[in-house]
Each structure stands twice: as structure tokens, then as C-alpha cells.
Amino acid sequence: MSQPTTSLVQRGARLATPQAQLATLAAIDLSKTRHQGNFATALVANGWQTLTPTDLEIFQINVGKLCNMTCRHCHVDAGPDRIQENMNRETIDDCLRALDQTPAHTVDITGGAPELNPHFRYLVEQCVERGKHVIDRCNLTILLAPRFHDLPEWFAARGVEVVCSLPHYRQRNTDAQRGDGTFEKSIVALRRLNAVGYGQGDPQKRLTLVANPVGAFLASSNASVEQEWKAGLQKHHGVTFDRLIALNNMPIARYLEWLEESGNLQSYMELLVNSFNPGTVDGLMCRNTLSVGWDGRIFDCDFNQMLNLESRTPEGHSLHIRDFKLQDLVDRQIGVDRHCFGCTAGAGSSCGGALCM
Numbered sequence: 001m002s003q004p005t006t007s008l009v010q011r012g013a014r015l016a017t018p019q020a021q022l023a024t025l026a027a028i029d030l031s032k033t034r035h036q037g038n039f040a041t042a043l044v045a046n047g048w049q050t051l052t053p054t055d056l057e058i059f060q061i062n063v064g065k066l067c068n069m070t071c072r073h074c075h076v077d078a079g080p081d082r083i084q085e086n087m088n089r090e091t092i093d094d095c096l097r098a099l100d101q102t103p104a105h106t107v108d109i110t111g112g113a114p115e116l117n118p119h120f121r122y123l124v125e126q127c128v129e130r131g132k133h134v135i136d137r138c139n140l141t142i143l144l145a146p147r148f149h150d151l152p153e154w155f156a157a158r159g160v161e162v163v164c165s166l167p168h169y170r171q172r173n174t175d176a177q178r179g180d181g182t183f184e185k186s187i188v189a190l191r192r193l194n195a196v197g198y199g200q201g202d203p204q205k206r207l208t209l210v211a212n213p214v215g216a217f218l219a220s221s222n223a224s225v226e227q228e229w230k231a232g233l234q235k236h237h238g239v240t241f242d243r244l245i246a247l248n249n250m251p252i253a254r255y256l257e258w259l260e261e262s263g264n265l266q267s268y269m270e271l272l273v274n275s276f277n278p279g280t281v282d283g284l285m286c287r288n289t290l291s292v293g294w295d296g297r298i299f300d301c302d303f304n305q306m307l308n309l310e311s312r313t314p315e316g317h318s319l320h321i322r323d324f325k326l327q328d329l330v331d332r333q334i335g336v337d338r339h340c341f342g343c344t345a346g347a348g349s350s351c352g353g354a355l356c357m
Contacts, residue, residue: 005070007079008254015257016077018308025251025338028266033273039340046278051286051334056326058289059104059132061095062305063087063117065294068142071178073167073212075252075306078112085112087294091321092119095292096126098324104290110137110302115148128158135161137210140189141182156196159204163245164190166209169232173214190239199240207241212249216264218275218346219246248272248349250303250342272341280348286334296321300334303342309335 008016015021030037035045043051065082067074099107107127114120114136127134136155142148155162164186167174171183190207193199199207209229213219226244233239249255251269259265286301298319299305310318312335313328343349 005072005254007070007081008077008257010079010081013257015253015260018306021252021256022307022337024256024260024265025269028269028338030269030273030338033270034276035273037269037273037338037341039336039338039344042273042276042278042341042344043281043336046281048281051281051284051336053329053332053334054287056102056104056288056290056329058106058108058285059095059099059102060108060110060289060291060302061087061092061123062110062291062293062302063092063112063114063120063123065112066116067112067139068116068145069113069139069178069182071139071165071254072258073177073249073255075250075255075303076112077253077306082112085294086117087119087296089119089122091294091296092123094296094321094324095123096130098292098321099127099130099132101324101326102290104132106133106135108135108137108289113139113142115142115151121154124158124160128160133161134158135163137163138165140164140166140186143189143192144185152192152196152198156198156205161206161208162193162198163208163210165212166190167212167214169229169236177212177214187237187239190233190237190241194238194240199242201242206243208243208245209241210245210247212247216249216259216262216268216271218271219248219349221246221347246347246349248342248345251339252303252306269338269341272345275345276341277344277346277348280344283348284343286343290329292321298324298329300332303339304335307337307339309337311335 035042064086065076065078066086067078070079124134143151166186167177174183193207197205229244259268291299291302291305293305298311300311311332314331319328
């Protein structure tokens, strides 16, 4: 049975700050690994002098850290206590004005539980009106709360892709990571999404599951496990979905704490570094994605956002969505650190799934 947890911030834990997390990663002795645990060195050794952006395709907005759950693997350190970090209407309008200046075709809305932001539906409506493909990163259990019972139908009417967290298609593995009873609630929510047409192959009602390993190992490649998941959920629960994304757990926030407490931190970081796959670099999400924090600051990716590693101009100035200029993004050099090995290990990880076969 899993034990309940709370956010690092609420507990005043040592790893509650990004600075402490970066310092913990920096202190790990990786001198005997490939590239001595230096991500920039790994890039150079494989022909990349710096990591530079490609055309902007995905506009990702993290609307806050408020969540109805407190999952053990959460790199956001989200939870019910994170009520202060919630994007306001002014910043959302700044995001929309910036979006209008970009070629991005997809708006990826995340959190926390993004649905808890009071301006969530306004943001979705505005993006749909602009003809953007909208993704809602949903924890599933939020759909059972009274205020959100209509969301499956509401999403379906607007063609929103629902990307759902589900660590495993077996109950024990999911509850171990997300809390007892989570799996059963998730199945109920998935059935409600199926009932309005999600997970049936309709591109306007796309249902995507996201799985993180339950433990200190790499994610399996999507192709090798998707059919197993589809067969298991259909047979035992009558649930269908369209695609599976398998992600490596990032050594950030509560997952970093778990690695330390379980004695797995050294071995997991060695695994990530030694599994560096240069074939993943082309498709890294930081290259085609803009990540906006709840307070409007701009980051190269959601993981850099959680570690407070802001996007910067060539002159070293940080970027904010209220002052958005597309050229600033085009000219920037993407910031990297040791956690980046999480996205380049094995088949690679990105918000859109594995980066290579």
C-alpha cells in the first residue's frame, strides 16, 4: 500500500527549492560515467556545439501548481496546498497575445491540475477560436469532482486532446505512485471519456495515456508496450485509448526526493548518463516548444521551468510573456544541466513521447 505524501513546500523539505535540487544533482559523483555527467560535453562529443531552437510548434502554458493530488513522482511538486502559484487572467491574456505572434499550431495546457485554474475554460475557448490544437494534461481524477463532471462532453465539443497520467494499466503499480484508490478513479474517468467518443480513433477526440516507470529505471519504448496496455485495459476494464506515451521520470522535486530516500539516486543518474542517446537530440521538446510559467516567465521546457532555469536572450536577459518578441526565442541558446539526461536516455522522452525507436 502506498503512503500519503504532501508537497515539498508544505513540509519545508530540503529539496523544496530549485537551487537545492540543482545542488543535489551537481554533487553526485559522475566522474566515471560517459561524459563525466556533463550534458554540454555530451552534446559537443556528438557534434552539437550548443542546443538551439527549431521552428516554434508548441506553445505550452503551465497555469499553476494547484492540484487535487500529490503524486510521488511529480516534478512540479504540485498539490492542494499550492494555491499561490496560479496564473491570473492578465497573464493568460498576455499568453494569447504572444500566441498570436507565433507559428505554433498546438497549445499544451498543463499544471498542477490545469482545470483548477479559474480561467482554464476561457483559455481553452480562446485557443480553439484561434484554430489551435489544444491539449489538456489531465490527471483523470479531477474529472470526478462535481465542478468538472461536464468536462468530457465540453472537451469533445471543442476537439480538445486529453492527455492523461496513468503510471500503469495494473492497479498496484498506479496506486504505488499516485496514491491508494487512484487507479479505480482513473478507470471511471476513462470510461466517461470513452462514453463521449474519446479513444475510438477519432482525431478530434484523441485520448492519450502517459506512463512513467514505477521505480528507478528507464521507460520502455512506446511501441513495445502500447499494444500490451491496449489489450490489458480493454480486457479487464473495457477501456480504450488512442496512443501511449512512455516517459522517463525526471530527477526533479518529489521524484528526486524519492531517489535519495530509497538509495537510488546515484545509480539512476549513472543510468541516465550512460544511456545518453544522441539520436534523441534532434527531437527534444525544448527545441520546438515554448514553456510559460504561471507567473509569465518564459522557459525552454517544463523541466527547466521547475528548476527555475529561465530562457535568456544572447545578452543574458530573462524573458517574460508580457514583453514577448518571437525573435528573442529564435536567437536564444537553450539552457542545459544534468537533468537533461532524463530526456536523452534510451529511446528519449518528450511531452510527445519517445524521440526515437
